[in-house]
Amino acid sequence: MKKFFMFLAVAGALTFSASIASAQDQPAEGAATEQAAPQQMSAEDLLKGTGEDVPFHQQIKSYFIQGGPEFMSAIILCLILGLALAIERILYLSFAKTNTKKLIAKVEDALAEGGVQKALDVCRDTKGPVASIFYDGLLHYDEGLDVVEKRIASAGGVQMSLMENNLSWISLFIAIAPSLGFLGTVIGMVKAFDAIEAAGDISPNIVAGGMKVALITTVGGLIVAMILQVFYNYILSRIDALSIDMEEASINLVDALAKNEKK
Numbered sequence: 001m002k003k004f005f006m007f008l009a010v011a012g013a014l015t016f017s018a019s020i021a022s023a024q025d026q027p028a029e030g031a032a033t034e035q036a037a038p039q040q041m042s043a044e045d046l047l048k049g050t051g052e053d054v055p056f057h058q059q060i061k062s063y064f065i066q067g068g069p070e071f072m073s074a075i076i077l078c079l080i081l082g083l084a085l086a087i088e089r090i091l092y093l094s095f096a097k098t099n100t101k102k103l104i105a106k107v108e109d110a111l112a113e114g115g116v117q118k119a120l121d122v123c124r125d126t127k128g129p130v131a132s133i134f135y136d137g138l139l140h141y142d143e144g145l146d147v148v149e150k151r152i153a154s155a156g157g158v159q160m161s162l163m164e165n166n167l168s169w170i171s172l173f174i175a176i177a178p179s180l181g182f183l184g185t186v187i188g189m190v191k192a193f194d195a196i197e198a199a200g201d202i203s204p205n206i207v208a209g210g211m212k213v214a215l216i217t218t219v220g221g222l223i224v225a226m227i228l229q230v231f232y233n234y235i236l237s238r239i240d241a242l243s244i245d246m247e248e249a250s251i252n253l254v255d256a257l258a259k260n261e262k263k
Contacts, residue, residue, distance in 0.1 A: 071184035071217045075177050079224045082173035085166045086231035093163060093238045098128035100249040107134060107253065111260045116141045129159035129242065130249045137253060145257060152250045159246065163239050167232070174228045181221020188214025 103126055110118040116138055123135035136155040137148045192211060 071180055071187075072220055074180050075217070075220045075224055078173040078177040078180070079227065082170055082177075082224070082228040083231070085170050085173075086228065086235060089166060089170075089235045090231075090238070092165075093235065093242065096128050096163065096242060098126065098130045098245070100130055100245050100252075103130060103134070104249060104252045104256065108256045111256060129163065130246055133159060133246060133250060134253055137250075137257075141257065145254065145261070148257060149254055152253070156243075156246055156250060160239075160243060163242060167235065170228060170232050170235075174225050174232060177224040177228070178218070178221040181218040184217025184221075185214045188217065 103122075106122045106126075107119045110122045120135060120138050123131045123138060133152055133155040137152040140147045140151045189211065192214060
């Protein structure tokens with residue numbers, strides 16, 4: 001439930017920031033009544049140039065309008081949801097990071113001073129997947145080291161699944177975004193050929209304009225997919241680093257339990 005609320009909070013923040021950016025582009029009503037209305041620039045004017053420097057966000061807005069609100073909105077929705085899931089995973093993995101060397105030292109001291117029960121208390125008071133794995137293994141210490149190793153392996157698999165949670169949705173948005181772009185391009189090309197058929201002539205302006213509008217959705221989909229792919233690979237690298245820490249820490253825990261048995 002906490003992860004769900006964290007996801008909603010991140011998605012809401014991204015949506016709210018996007019709405020603020022859009023609202024800032026709208027002129028104030030009071031200023032419009034006191035001053036003469038500025039010359040309105042169409043999307044074509046923005047893209048072809050009006051003799052003035054066009055702000056970057058205005059260019060993006062023009063491309064969005066030309067690409068078609070249906071497909072461009074779906075592509076931006078993929079970006080917002082994908083970024084929300086990626087940020088949620090990054091936050092989760094950041095909180096899951098544990099100083100394994102310090103934890104191992106605490107567990108070894110607890111085993112030497114108060115036995116397994118004190119070591120369990122140390123693991124219970126420590127956050128992170130490594131501490132959870134230690135706790136699960138120490139609970140079965142009385143059943144032998146073989147059982148402890150099996151429990152550690154099982155707990156490690158569970159923690160890996162928790163760390164990889166929602167990655168399938170991010171990969172889905174990575175695949176859907178360019179697919180939506182290609183679909184918008186195909187539909188745009190169909191509309192361009194319909195315009196050519198209605199005009200009864202293959203005009204370069206009609207062909208070029210229709211193809212340009214059709215390709216904008218493909219560009220948007222590919223950009224979104226590339227952005228999400230960078231976050232996806234970064235998350236995978238964090239998971240790999242945490243899994244290596246868990247494996248090393250698990251080996252050190254078994255060694256510490258073996259030394260404790262010999263005493």
